[in-house]
Amino acid sequence: MNRKTWLSVIWVMLLAAFLIACGGGAPEPDDVSETETTVEEEPVEEAEVVEEEEAAVEDVSAEADVSDIDQVRVAIVMPSTITDLAWSQAIYDALLRLQEEAGGEEVFEIAFSESMFNVTDAAAAIRDYAEEGYDVVIAHGTQYGTSMFEVAPDFPDTTFAWGTAVDTGEDQGLENVFAYEARAEEGGYVAGILASNLSESGVIGVVGPVEAGDAKLYIDGFVAGAMAANPEAQVNVSYTGSFGDTALAAEAANTHIQAGADILTGSAQQVVGAIGVANEQGIPWIGTQSDQSSLAPDIVISTQLYVWDGVMSDIINKHLAGENGGTAYALTLANGGLVMEFSDTLDADAVTAAQEAADQIVAGSLDVMAVIAGEAPMEESEESMAEEEMADFPEIEPVRVALVLPSTTTDLAWSQSIYDSLVEIQEHYGEDVVEIAFSESMFNVTDAAAAIRDYADSGYDLVIAHGAQYGTSLFELAPDFPETSFAWGTTTNTGEEEGVTNVFAYEPRAEQGGYVSGVLAANLTEVGIIGLVGPVDAGDAKLHVDGFLAGVKDTDADVQVNVSFTGSFGDTALAAEAANTHLQAGADILTGSSQQVVGAIGIAQENNIPWLGIQADQSPAGQDVVIATVLYDWTDTLLEMIVSNQAGDYGGRVLQLTLENGGQTMVYDDSLPADAVEAAMAAEQGIIDGTIEIVAEPRN
Amino acid sequence: MQPGRLDRRFIEQLINLLMPFLAVLIAFLIGAVILLLQGVNPLEAYQAMIVGAFGSKNGLADTLVKAIPLMLVGLGIAIAFRGGVINIGAEGQLIVGALVTTFLGVQLGEQLPGFLGIALGLVGGGAMGAIWGSIPGFLKARLGVNEILSTIMMNQIAIQIGFYLLRGPMIDPAEVEAGTNIPHSARLPRTVDMPRFTDMAQSLGITNSAEEAGLSGYLGELYAVLVEPSRLHSGLIFAVLMAVLVYIFLWRTTIGYRIRAVGLNTAASRYAGMQVERTVVLSMTLSGMFAGLAGAVEILGLHHRMFEPTAVSAGYGFSGIVAALFGKLHPLGIIPASILFGGLLVGGDKMQRATQIPQVLILAILGLVVLLVITTDYFVRRRANRRVSVDAEAAESLPDDAHTPSPEASA
Amino acid sequence: MNEDLTTLAIILGIIHSGIRLATPYIYAAVGETFSQRSGVLNLGVDGIMLMGAFFGFYTVFETGSPVLGLLAAAAVGALMGLILCVVSITFQAEQGISGIGLYMFGLGMSSLLFKTLIGSVEGVQGFPILRFCMGGFCLADLPIVGELFFEYNIMTYGAYALVPLSWYLLNRTTWGLKVRAVGQNPEAADSVGVNVNRVRYAAVTIGGTLAGIAGASLSISLLNIFQENMTNGLGFIAVALVYFGSWRPVGVLLGALLFSTVNALQLWVQVLGLNIPSDVAVMMPYLLTIIALALPFRRALQPRALTKPFARGEN
Structure with missing residues (x-):
């Protein structure tokens, strides 16, 4: 019976499908990728x-x-x-x-x-x-x-x-x-004067978010003020790289206190973490933006308040009067948009000194920007925290970067390391300057090639194929897009021999970090047995193992390293069992590489065995046991490629990630014994100096 | 009555053809809900998908490039299924095929004239795949080892052999020299690159771009796929040719008939005096050969060097099964099925890039598509059964089951 | 080479590893045994495992309770099993392909949920290792026996307890008889009044439940983490093990033990620094499993109606 009804239903649906397919009119693929997320590179x-x-x-x-x-x-x-x-x-x-x-x-x-x-x-x-x-x-x-x-x-x-x-x-x-x-630098300057006058140790800690915008103004002003009041003062500035990372801000505050700071300040919403630490330890805090004393009434000694009332009411009144725009406002000390508040309990002289500075700024006899510009560059904190290692960010034009990744952005290893670095760059410049697109789990090289081409086709400036297997396809495509930069690694081949000019090659010298880990491990092991869980004995993983073995051997030839490979990059279960086996064989320290190791880290965590990580920060998978990490920091490498691309130089260089150029940074846990860390740091230095030569022993 | 019946049959066929599309539509509707939850406009997303896969030169080229290995692997799968064995080992057969092709290409490619080198690579890859496929066939026929078990295990063995060769004997000497030790082979000499469509067009003297040829719109895109530079290579022609050959083999030769007979009813075939064991080995061997050929074509036409085994096999062992079954295990049906399924995979990727939704969401939607497409198969079969019972005579008078594959045959 | 390691310690270590590593394989493969015995091939085990692994992990991540996690994994496993039932049994879809569809769906969905709900790899406190202590004395401290039998977590014991239970269910209960009957000859079963599809639904759902639990045994018991595609094809090996075990729970257990013990052995071979390329070592369990099955002492008895859908009045 109802054949006609059936048919008509199907036809309607087909028609619908057809409409979906042709919704955009002409089949122009380039239109498709231009969704709203695409940023017009303008002002x-x-x-x-x-x-x-x-x-x-x-x-x-x-x-x-x-x-x-x-x-x-x-x-x-x-x-x-x-x-x-x-x-x-x-x-x-x-x-x-x-x-x-x-x-x-x-x-x-x-x-x-x-x-x-x-x-x-x-x-x-x-x-x-x-x-x-x-x-x-x-x-x-x-x-x-x-x-x-x-x-x-x-x-x-x-x-x-x-x-x-x-x-x-x-x-x-x-x-x-x-x-x-x-104009946060004004209040910052005043706060700096106050802090320097109050500090007894002469050490002041600043917990910044991202080195940009009003946070940067505030901190620049603060450092200038502190130095003006006491040229001997040491202002340690650390940036957490995020506006909301309260945990890291707390950790930064702790670090500052350990480094001797007796006054702290900081900016952005993340500081609630730092204020908590300050409150706990009774360290005075200077706030900015909003009144933070509700959080810790006893320690918030001064605040630079942003008072937007005037600006806002003026905008509203202008609107009601028919004037809808065209004015740029600034909150300053002079116009009352910035208000300095001081606690009653403070030393009167210090407050007077600060107040004087504020008066000078209001009167126009002191130009904070000029002071900042004239001052010596501020001292950055030397304490190294993972996220704190900030690269030097050059001025860049808006750029669109695309990543093609063999694994996921959360693999705690190879793919995540470069993605995290790119996000860090984006956080610094903002989403409208650095646009990121990525394709994950591109184990199929044909798909990866399509992705690379599509990205280049839709106008990305830099297309990174994050795997050696993508090289062939990259070289095929690169000549068609001479003004797009491509990059791939691990490799040293930029395709110059084949006449390709717009490809960067990059290679992390994994044996360097591996060597330092090896030195550390050899110093830490008590029983003299270390277990290593590798994926496949090739490429980056092979370099890491070679370096690790050399590091151990050069430190203590009696220490034995048991090496096992799971034969795959993703077999977490087998990696876990490999870790178990190492433990049974007596190992008291474990290490390993690639995304499979999360399984092994789980085992390390369960048995409380120290783990030495590589590539990305793996502590989320085992926060108590990851004692040191060879962190791949791609920030400089990526920035170098971006800058080079914008200078019209689209490729042709090999970029290495080494200890020397900061492409690899060692992160040590505080709990480690000092002599082991010293030995490892000496090894770092030796590699940088060239006094240590890493010799890989032939293996099977 | 006669024209009326024809008319009805035509409509029946049409409905059967449309069923899978209906299934895809339902899967997309469910996917749309997930997309909405992720804050993505489903219409935009699906538009990106369909236009991305079929709507432009690059999209079409990507789809066809992907369809090549799907088609070849699918043909192998079809032969095995028709012969009553399930080959889940295409992944491994593809890898060993690619390895041998690479070895031959790197070693001998320079010495031989181009076409001979390519032929040698194809023969070598196909032969190696055949050997790898014959092992589970032999184990099943002689020792009763289930082929699902042995093929799954042999996939892993092939992967490890690949890794062993590529980080040792077959590694690109440049990698060792540079100290990066990436497990891939040297590039094959350019003489053994299978020609791309654009190369062929050039040698035929067609060099006009679509614009120059005065073609615009979709026709222009179609023209561009064939003429303008893209990754599309002659492997497509090879694969289509193979599909026709397999059709002739299965339906026009005695051996092919035997394979199908054993697959349909092992006991009856044995009773009829066929050497069932030999047929099982043969179908697995042929199945492996096509997977091996897929590996060879991927190397010669696309990658031009061997690298991480799993990156070359890239799941074709499984997606090939889907393509084969979508194509109703019919060699000629596998051609459009591979292109459509390849388009689905490629379009999914494009959709991900257009909307920046997680890749895995698309995988989930594709899973739904597969589940729903085979579900609608049920209705197609029910209609077929009803029809068979209605016009039994007509069905009997059909020359063969090429156009009405029976459900049993696909089991 | 470490002199402290005696041969005995190594052998114990291998067996200990093998027993533990077999856990997920046993759950998944025994579950698949139910499914196949009733005549339904489920190739989607890996996808179900991933869903189970994720939901188990997420529940523990949110509530801290491994028991709840296990229940969640079992529930989602059952649900995935039901999906397969609808597709493969009710709609009689080609079983080789429906499993692959389910696998893709499970892999995609579990990863998507992980990305949306958790976002980065985190660790949780899963089931602890039991040491059977009573008043300061632990069975786990017993020489040899302690290491071999008393140092696993509850999910590992559960896996081994499952084997006799499944054997009993399949071979000594009426329901088990029905399962075998519908897998062997559904028409005959139907003619004596067995509701073929209902029995198949039950068997496949049980299989799905066990696959979900298998996933949880990874994410909240053995590894205590979740990562996208963490099973890495383990579910497909589990399917292969059903063939190894000739559709008998005990045979499946032996297969799982053989496979995982050889896997443990190859890890030891590498750890001890024997002069064998790692790839060759990794190959060993796969190779040996094939060889073991090729030994001529046993023939597989495949359920005759496996992969064949049943519809009344047809065929």
Whole structure:
């Protein structure tokens, strides 16, 4: 019976499928990859160099005047939460104060989206708010600029505001964007003076997030102030590389205290971790952005408050008066946008010195930026924490980088190490400067080749094929995209012989880190037996084993290293059993490489056997037992390729990751005995100096 | 009545053909829910997938490049299934084939004229795959070792042999010299590269790009696949040729008939005096040969050197099974099935890149597609059975089962 | 070479490793035995294991309770088994391919959930190793016997307890008889009133449950971590072991023990620094399993209706 019904249903569905297929009209594949995440490379760098452009910045009184408001709807998009005790809370609190003054929710409506760390989500939120008819839409983060500039022209009657920024988009013909910034270096300078005067040890610790934006301004100012008050002062600055990593911030605070700091400061929402540590240890804390004393009333001795009330009310009033944009604001000490608060209990002389500096800045007789520019570069902390090893970040143009990975971004090994480094670079420059795309688990080389081509085709500047097996396909494709840089490794072959000019080759000299691990292991082992869980005896893993064996042998020829290979890169179960076998054979230290080792680390954790890691930080899989790591830090390598690409030099070089160039860094756990670490560090130095030559013994 | 029946048969066939598409659609609908949960617009994602796989020169080239090994492996799988043995060992057979091809190419490629070198590589790879496939066949026929067990185990053995050779005897001397020790062979001499489509077009004197030829739109893309530079190589022609040969072999020769008979009913074949054991060995050998040929073609046409065994076999041993069964174990059905399934895999990848959703989400959706496509098979078969009972005479008068593969044959 | 290691210690070590390593294989392969005995080939064991491994791990990660984790793994395993039932039994789909579909789905889904819910590799506290202590004295401290029998966690003991249980279920209960009957001759079973598909549903679901538990035995008992595709094809080996064991739980146990003991042996061969290339060592368990089955003392008795769907009134 119902054949006709059947048929028509199928036809409708087919039609639907056809519509999906042809939804975009002409079959142009390039359109497809251009989703909303794709960033138009436009006005971003201006936000980055905000501190240098002071021209058209309007001074506005911090006094708010919202008496004339009949009805206004304000929406704000924030990168963190309204209770972050920092950047987001400062502005939200200001809006709440304005609301109260204006007469409550009926008159002054506030909508907010917090934790918008995903810029794409933020863009959607900005557009939605504008569509819903909000009068003022605030994008409270530099990273939102690009998306906001895209949205703003569609809503000429809506006022947009963003910061930290000075760009109101006038060059692009925009008339409805305000920009705002906080001259955090001013308060930072004052706080630095205060800290130096209060510090008895002369050591001050700074817990920074990412070396950018207002955090960088604050810290630069702080260091300048501290040095001005006491040229002997030692200001240890560490960056956690993230805005929200409270655990690492706490760890950074601990490290500073161990290094002798008796005053701490820091910026961004991550500092709640550091404040907790300061509170625990009774170390005074100087805050910035928001009032943090609720967290630790006894130790927060001073705060640089961001008072956004004036800026916000001015923007709103201008909007109501029909002026939708065009002004750039700055919070300064002079206009009351920045307010220094000091605790009553403080030493009067110190406060006076700080207050004097503040007065000079207000009077204009002291230009903090000039001091910073004239000062010697600040001293960075020498204490090495894994994430703290910050590369030197050069100025770069917006860049799109694509990774093709043989395994996953969470493999705790080869693939994760380069991905993490790339993300670190992105966090530094922001998502609108560094765009990342990646394809994981590309064990099929044919698929990888397609991925490489597609990335190059859709305009990525740098396409990295993170596996030696991708080389052949890479060389086939590279000539078709002469202005795209390609990179692959582990290899030393840039294809120059074949006339390819736009391919970088990279190779981690795994035997170096392996050697240092070997020295460390030989010093640590008590029974004289070490177990090594390898994947396949080739490539990077082979180099690691060779180096490790040489390191052990050069340290103590009697120590025995049992080496086993699982014959695969992903067989976690067999790696676990290999670790078990090593333990039964008496090993009291384990090491190994590639993603399979998470199984072995699990066993090490269970039996409380120390583990020496390589490639990525493997402590998540065994936080108690990973005692040292040869961390592959690709940051410099990646940056070198990016910079070279932007200079029009698309390839042709071999980049090594060595101990000397920081491509490999040794991370030692605090619990390790000092002499073992010293021996390992001596080995590091020896390799860097060239006094140690790593000789691989032939093996099977 | 006669035209009416024809008409009906045509509609029946059409519905049968459309069933798998319906299944794909349902799988996509479920996938759409997952995509929505991940915050991705499913329409955009699927558009990226379909356009990515079939809508442009590069997408088509990727799909066809992927279809080549699927087709060759699928042919082997089909022969084995038709002969009543299940070959899960294509992965290993492909690897050993690729190894031998690489060895021959590197050692002898320079001395021989190009076409001879390629032929030698193909013969060597196919022969090695055949040997590797014959072992489980022999073990089953003579010693009663189940072929599923032995082929799964032999896959691992092949992988390890590959690693052993590639990090020792067959390693690229340049790797040892550079100290990087990557386990891959030297590049095969260019003389034994199987020509790409663009090379062939050039030697035929067709050098116009699509634009120059005045072709635009989809026609232009199609033209570009054949003429403009892409990775698409003559392995496709080889694979299609092989499919036709296998069809002739299975349906037009006595040995082929025997293989199918043993697969359909072992006991009856034995009763009829066929040497069942020999046939089992033969079907496994042929099955291995095609997997080995797939390895050879991948090396000669695409990779031009051997590297990590699992990166060369790349799951074709399993996706080849899917392609073969989608193609109803019919050599000619395997051609479109490989292209469609290859397109699905390639499109999935493109969709991942277009939306930056995790790769694994696409794998999950593909799993659903496979499950649902074979589920709809049920309805196709039910219709077929009903039809058979209705026009039994007509069914009997069909020359062979080429166009109506019976469900039993695929078991 | 370490002189302290006596030959005895090494042999004990190999057996100890072998017994422990066999755990996931036993769960998965015994589960597959139920499935195949009823006439359904499930090639998706690896995918089910991954789902079980993930849900077991995630439950422990969130609640800290390994028992809950085990239950979650079993439940999700049963669910995956049911999916296969619908496809392979109700809709009579080609079984070789439905398993591969299920495998792809399980691999993709478990990794996706891992990425969305956890994000990075973390460790958890799974089932502890039991040492059977009573008042300061531990059975595990007994010489030889202690190491051989009393130093595993509960899931390893569970695997070995499963074997006689399964044997009993299959060979000494009416239900077991039905399972064997529908795998051997569904038409005959049907003619005496057995609901063929219902029995198959039960058997395959049990197989799925055990595969889920097999996954959990990795993620919350042996390794205490989860990583994408952590089984690395272990489920396919488990399927092969069913053939090795000729569809008998005891045979499957022997196969699993042989395979994992040889695996332990090859690890020792490497650890002791014997002069054998690692690849050759890794090959040993696979090679020996084939050879062992080629020995002419036993013939496989494949369930006659294996991979053949059943529909009343057809065939």
